[in-house]
Amino acid sequence: AQPAQESNVDVLIIGAGPAGLMAAAWMAHCGVSTRIVDKRNTKIFCGQADGLQCRSLEIFDSLGFADRAWKEANHMIEICMWNPGTDGVIRRSDRIPDTIVGLSRFQQIVLHQGRIERFFLDNIKKYSGDGIQVERGVLPEELEIDESKVEDAEAYPVRVTLRVLTEEEATPEQQVSGSKVSDGIFRSNLMVGDDEDELIRKSKARAGESEVVHAKYVIGCDGARSWTRRALGFELQGEATDFIWGVMDIIPITDFPDIRMRCAIHSADNGSLMVIPRENGLVRLYIQLKEVTPDASGRADKSKITPEIIFGAAQKILSPYKIEYKYCDWWTAYQIGQRVGTSFAAHNRVFLAGDAVHTHSPKAGQGMNVSMQDTFNLGWKIALVAKGIAPRSILPTYESERRRVAQDLIDFDHRFAALFSGRPAKDVMDAEGVSMEEFKDAFLKGNLFASGLIVEYAPGCLVAESAGEEAKKLASGLPLGMRFNSFKVLNQACARPWHFQERLKADGRFRVVLFAGNVLNEEQKARVKKFCEEIDAPESFLHTSGTLGGGKRAVEVLTIHSAKRVDTELLRDFPDVLHPFDEDKGWDYDKVFVDDVSYHEGFGDAYKGYGVDRERGCVVAVRPDQYVGWVGELEDVERLQKYFEGCLVLGKTREVAVR
Numbered sequence: 001a002q003p004a005q006e007s008n009v010d011v012l013i014i015g016a017g018p019a020g021l022m023a024a025a026w027m028a029h030c031g032v033s034t035r036i037v038d039k040r041n042t043k044i045f046c047g048q049a050d051g052l053q054c055r056s057l058e059i060f061d062s063l064g065f066a067d068r069a070w071k072e073a074n075h076m077i078e079i080c081m082w083n084p085g086t087d088g089v090i091r092r093s094d095r096i097p098d099t100i101v102g103l104s105r106f107q108q109i110v111l112h113q114g115r116i117e118r119f120f121l122d123n124i125k126k127y128s129g130d131g132i133q134v135e136r137g138v139l140p141e142e143l144e145i146d147e148s149k150v151e152d153a154e155a156y157p158v159r160v161t162l163r164v165l166t167e168e169e170a171t172p173e174q175q176v177s178g179s180k181v182s183d184g185i186f187r188s189n190l191m192v193g194d195d196e197d198e199l200i201r202k203s204k205a206r207a208g209e210s211e212v213v214h215a216k217y218v219i220g221c222d223g224a225r226s227w228t229r230r231a232l233g234f235e236l237q238g239e240a241t242d243f244i245w246g247v248m249d250i251i252p253i254t255d256f257p258d259i260r261m262r263c264a265i266h267s268a269d270n271g272s273l274m275v276i277p278r279e280n281g282l283v284r285l286y287i288q289l290k291e292v293t294p295d296a297s298g299r300a301d302k303s304k305i306t307p308e309i310i311f312g313a314a315q316k317i318l319s320p321y322k323i324e325y326k327y328c329d330w331w332t333a334y335q336i337g338q339r340v341g342t343s344f345a346a347h348n349r350v351f352l353a354g355d356a357v358h359t360h361s362p363k364a365g366q367g368m369n370v371s372m373q374d375t376f377n378l379g380w381k382i383a384l385v386a387k388g389i390a391p392r393s394i395l396p397t398y399e400s401e402r403r404r405v406a407q408d409l410i411d412f413d414h415r416f417a418a419l420f421s422g423r424p425a426k427d428v429m430d431a432e433g434v435s436m437e438e439f440k441d442a443f444l445k446g447n448l449f450a451s452g453l454i455v456e457y458a459p460g461c462l463v464a465e466s467a468g469e470e471a472k473k474l475a476s477g478l479p480l481g482m483r484f485n486s487f488k489v490l491n492q493a494c495a496r497p498w499h500f501q502e503r504l505k506a507d508g509r510f511r512v513v514l515f516a517g518n519v520l521n522e523e524q525k526a527r528v529k530k531f532c533e534e535i536d537a538p539e540s541f542l543h544t545s546g547t548l549g550g551g552k553r554a555v556e557v558l559t560i561h562s563a564k565r566v567d568t569e570l571l572r573d574f575p576d577v578l579h580p581f582d583e584d585k586g587w588d589y590d591k592v593f594v595d596d597v598s599y600h601e602g603f604g605d606a607y608k609g610y611g612v613d614r615e616r617g618c619v620v621a622v623r624p625d626q627y628v629g630w631v632g633e634l635e636d637v638e639r640l641q642k643y644f645e646g647c648l649v650l651g652k653t654r655e656v657a658v659r
C-alpha cells in the first residue's frame, strides 16, 4: 500500500448535518482553515427535521439567510387540541397561538431539513470563498489525541485517518427496495447495527485511499450513532421507552377540518397523532403505533413497520374523519428515548455536538434546533481560539453551557412524550389516563421552552456574575447569560429603522452596546465623553484585541441613544470612537442608533423593552453569539476591561495587538 497522504488543518468537522454545517458556517464567517467530511454521498433532499424555532431564525439572520427560510417555509400560527368527548369521539377542545406572542420578531416555521442544509451550504460557500466544501463519501477510521500537546496553542494534536468510500458504500440503503418514496429508517434509532464498522472493515480491503489529517480541533457532529463519540470512549446515558411512532410526509385528501393547523390529537383508545402543516401542500403526521411493541431486547422490529401500517394507525386515530393520500414524500419510524452524553469534549480538543450528545423524540421539534445551537455556541469559541484571539480557557464553557440545555431538553421531552403517548383520562378518577388539562398546560409551558429563547448561560468567564440587584436594574430586559432581545431603533445618520439584533452579525466579534441615554443633557454628555475617552485609550480592549478578517478588531462598539433624532447630530454629539473615521471610507455611519419614532414602522420603544433608564443609559457587552455577557454603568470601564481580559487575548498596546 502507498503511504497515506498527510496534511494539517485548524478544524476538522465530522458530519455535515445541521450541527456540522453550523460549525462550518462559523469557520467560514471567521476565516478559519477547515475541512468537513460526511460519510453519505448526498445531502438530505426530503423528510427528517422540519421545525424551526424563533431562536434558530434569529441565528440564521445573524448568518444572513433567515429571509430564505422565512419565505419558503410554512408558518405555524395556531395549535388546535383534539380530544375525545364523553361519547369517545374526537372533537376540538382548544386553540392556542403556536408561538407565544411578542417573544421574538420571528415565529415558528416548518421547512424540511434538506432546504435548511442547502441554505447553509450556500452561506458557507459565500463566506469561505469556496474554501470550505463538504467532502462526501469520506469516513473517519481512527482518531488519536497527543495528550502531551493539548495545551500547546500552535500544535495539531489530533490525528484522524480518513478514508474515501465508493459510491455504493456511501449510499444509504432504503427499507423498501425499489420504492420511489424515500424513507429515513437508515437514520432512525430503530437501526441497531453500527454500519460504520462494517464500512470501515470493507473499505480497509482497498489499499491506498486513506489520508491522515492533523487537526488543532475536531468537532464530532456525526449524529445519534456518532463514530467520534465511540472513538473517544464516551457514551449516551438514558433509556428507550416502549413508545413507537411513525412519521409520514403526505399530501392528504381528507375531511378533517384542521388539517392546515398544527394539531395534537388524543383518541380514546387508538393512540395519539400530531399534524404539522408543511410547505408545498404537504402535511407531516406523527403517528403513535400502538400495535408495534418492542421485543424482549427492548427494540422494535423495523421490518414490521411499513407506510401501510403507519397510515392505518393514523386513519383509526382520526376516525370518524376520513383521510387518504396519493402522494407520500417520505416516511420513517422511531422509538422514543432520551439520552445525554457522558462527556461533551476530550481535552478541549475534540468536541461532540448535536445528536451525538443528546437524543430524544422528534415530535417536540427540538433536535435540529438544539443541535445547531450547540455548534452556534461552540463554533465561534473554537474559531477565536484557533486564530489566537481568545484563550483556550474559554473552551470548557461549551460543555458547562450546553450540557444544561441538553439536560433540560431531555427532561422536557420525557414529560412531553409521556403526556403525548398516554391514553386520555376518562374522568378525574381515571388515574392511569393523562389529564387533558395537564397536557394543555405542559404544551403551553413547552412552547416557551421550545422557542429556544429561555436558554440562560450560567456565570463563567464569558458571562459575568451579576454585580448585585442594582446592576440588574440597569438593563432589566437584558438578563445576563440570555440572548440579546430585539427592538426597532433608527439609524442616526439615515433614519432607517432596524431591528437592533440585525446589527449583531455572526462575524466573531464581541460587541459593546453603549446605551448613551439623553446625550443632549450636558451632564450625560460628559459621562458619555469620559466613557469614550477610557475605551479609546491605547491599552483598552478596543485597541488591544486581535483582528478578524478585513482588519476588524474583535470588539465593536454600537450606540443607542434616547434623545430626539432631529435634535442630535452624529458628528457633533457623538465622540469619534462611536463612529470611527477611515482614511479611505470616511466616517462609519452604521454604528449609532436612536430610540425614536420612525416614519413608516412606528416606535420600537427600545429603552423600555431593554429596561434601560432613558436619561442615564448603561453599557452592555454582548458575545459573538448574541448572549449578554456583562452589564454595567458608564463609569465601570475597569470592570469591562476585566471582562474582556477573561475572554480575549489582549496585547499590551494598540501596535502589539496587530496580528
Ligand code: FAD
Pocket (backbone or CB within 6 Å): 014, 015, 016, 017, 018, 019, 020, 037, 038, 039, 040, 048, 049, 050, 051, 052, 113, 138, 139, 140, 184, 187, 188, 196, 221, 222, 223, 224, 225, 226, 227, 228, 247, 332, 334, 353, 354, 355, 356, 362, 363, 364, 365, 366, 367, 368, 369, 370, 371
Ligand atoms: P444528523 O442530522 O444526524 O447529521 C449527522 C451527519 O453525520 C449525517 O449527515 C451523517 O451522514 C453524518 N455521519 C454519521 N456518521 C458519520 C461518520 N462516521 N463519518 C462521517 N459522517 C458521518 N429536529 C427539530 O429540530 N425539529 C423537528 O421538527 C424534527 N423533526 C424530526 C423528525 C424526524 C422524523 C427525525 C428522525 C428527526 C427530527 N428532528 C427534528 C431531529 C433532527 O433531525 C436531529 O436532531 C438533527 O438532524 C440533528 O442534527 P445533527 O447534525 O446533530 O445530526
